[in-house]
Amino acid sequence: xxxxxxxxxxxxxxxxxxxxxxxxxxxxxxxxxxxxxxxxxxxxxxxxxxxxxxxxxxxxxxxxxxxxxxxxxxxxxxxxxxxxxxxxxxxxxxxxxxxxxxxxxxxxxxxxxxxxxxxxxxxxxxxxxxxxxxxxxxxxxxxxxxxxxxxxxxx
Numbered sequence: 001x002x003x004x005x006x007x008x009x010x011x012x013x014x015x016x017x018x019x020x021x022x023x024x025x026x027x028x029x030x031x032x033x034x035x036x037x038x039x040x041x042x043x044x045x046x047x048x049x050x051x052x053x054x055x056x057x058x059x060x061x062x063x064x065x066x067x068x069x070x071x072x073x074x075x076x077x078x079x080x081x082x083x084x085x086x087x088x089x090x091x092x093x094x095x096x097x098x099x100x101x102x103x104x105x106x107x108x109x110x111x112x113x114x115x116x117x118x119x120x121x122x123x124x125x126x127x128x129x130x131x132x133x134x135x136x137x138x139x140x141x142x143x144x145x146x147x148x149x150x151x152x153x154x155x
Contacts, residue, residue, distance in 0.1 A: 002038055004065040004091045007074050009131070012083040013141065016113070021138040026115060026131040028074060029064035029102045033127070037067050038093070045094040054097065061099040065091055073125055102132040111136040 007028040014024040036059075041047045044058045066074065071088045078086045105112065112134035117123060 005071040006089050006091055007071050009078055009084050009086040016135050020141040021135050022141055024133050024138050026133045027102055028129055028131045031128040031130050033063040043093050046097050058097055058099045061101040064101040105132050
């Protein structure tokens, strides 16, 4: 069975809603995947015991993940961005039955938002990618102080 991969980036000097943050993590995911990369029965623990409603969340999670080729292509694309570090990690299969993908996260009230990468200028990957991030626990950037500190010594 083919492995699945997750991709995330750490972006320094991140601007969101008029505020700058030291570093923000973006979790990338595939949007609108029509055909699963791996059979759900092999990728999701106890799949045969789940009813149709219980299968929805873990199936979405599996479909949001990347093949090795997709993950490497996305990383190469993102590595062109300044102040961005991107990592690829293998996902241990099978995933738990209550796994849930990024599309189920809420951006309302939590300082989070979705970033539709595929709608950006110059997007060249053959699959749609979005990212989810939250600034809820991110450190705001500290503005520099132009005043000099002078220490006077007593003689």
